[in-house]
Amino acid sequence: MKKISLLLLTCCVAVGAFAQNHKTKNVIIVTLDGFRWQELYRGADSALINSPYTQDKDEVHKKYWTADVHQRRKLLMPFIWSVIGVQGQLYGNRDLGNKDEVANQYHFSYPGYNEIFTGFPDVRMNTNDPIINPNMNVLEFLNKQKGFENKVAVFSSWERFPQILNVNRSGLLVNSGYMDFTAPDANDHLKYLNRLQHEAPYYLGDSTRIDFLTYEFAHEYLMQYKPRVLYIAFDETDDMAHAGMYKFYLDRANQEDGFIKQLWDYVQSDPQYKDNTTLIITCDHGRGDVPMDKWRDHGSDVLHSEQTWFAVIGPDTQPKGEINTPTVTYHKQLAQTIAELLGFDFKAAAGHGVGDPIKTVYTK
Numbered sequence: 329m330k331k332i333s334l335l336l337l338t339c340c341v342a343v344g345a346f347a348q349n350h351k352t353k354n355v356i357i358v359t360l361d362g363f364r365w366q367e368l369y370r371g372a373d374s375a376l377i378n379s380p381y382t383q384d385k386d387e388v389h390k391k392y393w394t395a396d397v398h399q400r401r402k403l404l405m406p407f408i409w410s411v412i413g414v415q416g417q418l419y420g421n422r423d424l425g426n427k428d429e430v431a432n433q434y435h436f437s438y439p440g441y442n443e444i445f446t447g448f449p450d451v452r453m454n455t456n457d458p459i460i461n462p463n464m465n466v467l468e469f470l471n472k473q474k475g476f477e478n479k480v481a482v483f484s485s486w487e488r489f490p491q492i493l494n495v496n497r498s499g500l501l502v503n504s505g506y507m508d509f510t511a512p513d514a515n516d517h518l519k520y521l522n523r524l525q526h527e528a529p530y531y532l533g534d535s536t537r538i539d540f541l542t543y544e545f546a547h548e549y550l551m552q553y554k555p556r557v558l559y560i561a562f563d564e565t566d567d568m569a570h571a572g573m574y575k576f577y578l579d580r581a582n583q584e585d586g587f588i589k590q591l592w593d594y595v596q597s598d599p600q601y602k603d604n605t606t607l608i609i610t611c612d613h614g615r616g617d618v619p620m621d622k623w624r625d626h627g628s629d630v631l632h633s634e635q636t637w638f639a640v641i642g643p644d645t646q647p648k649g650e651i652n653t654p655t656v657t658y659h660k661q662l663a664q665t666i667a668e669l670l671g672f673d674f675k676a677a678a679g680h681g682v683g684d685p686i687k688t689v690y691t692k
């Protein structure tokens with residue numbers, strides 16, 4: 329009898345290694361392409377407001393400037409600072425000595441998104457061209473788990489995600505660029521968005537969708553189909569920075585903060601999602617900061633563009649606000665962190681290297 333009990337106990341411990349009893353049943357991930365930690369943690373930059381990169385200086389000043397840094401960043405990202413800053417965790421404020429970075433050496437989008445979702449900063453992922461990603465990603469892995477089948481969805485502004493997430497192999501629902509949403513049972517709002525997106529101005533070119541449309545598709549999808557895992561990839565912060573338009577860079581970040589608030593308000597008002605959904609917000613790379621003009625750029629030759637951030641809120645995340653420990657987290661750790669929040673071991677199944685989870689996200 330003792331032997332049997334011991335055997336049972338051993339089995340339970342082995343199985344229990346990943347049945348961690350987290351409260352998280354759903355995960356929503358949102359990325360703001362190339363949005364800097366500098367603006368997230370310090371708010372609008374006075375040197376950039378006073379530079380030729382800002383037209384409408386009075387308006388920007390009025391909307392986003394105040395001398396106190398805590399007030400200033402809250403003007404820019406009110407949801408992040410009034411809700412996540414109090415109830416969640418924020419990583420990567422270098423002014424407090426906490427660092428968050430991409431581990432890949434390239435510091436641009438495809439390598440950045442590859443790193444987040446595969447956990448593997450593969451040196452072969454060194455282009456933004458439509459190459460097919462051979463590596464398994466955590467969304468694909470989750471979509472195969474019991475209770476998650478066809479409950480994982482991706483909506484992105486940038487058109488490159490079908491390749492990054494290898495839809496031909498993964499079978500994930502990835503709605504990217506100006507793709508219509510064609511499910512036969514789609515509600516009237518989704519059908520209307522299919523029409524609207526082709527009528528709105530294509531100011532990011534013919535392929536990359538404007539963020540508000542991506543948001544509307546994702547929000548409607550969330551309400552109708554109730555996915556367990558939803559990823560929304562915004563793009564415009566990066567586009568506005570490359571264009572050297574600081575006002576629009578700030579405006580887009582501010583608008584996206586508002587979208588994230590709407591998502592969270594919905595999540596916390598819906599019985600399926602309330603108090604069992606973790607929201608993770610991050611970016612794919614940083615940007616330069618010295619000299620100041622480098623705010624427009626990023627890449628392996630742009631100093632400090634590996635510097636990033638992420639924010640998290642959910643039922644398993646202690647309300648520590650800004651993390652001020654002298655630690656470094658890497659985006660290659662996010663995939664396993666997401667898997668573990670949901671009670672799964674992506675690392676064991678990936679078939680390639682995967683960064684260790686960031687345990688402070690879910691430890692009591």
Ligand SMILES: [Zn+2]
Nearest residue numbers: 362566570626
């Ligand atoms: Zn860029």
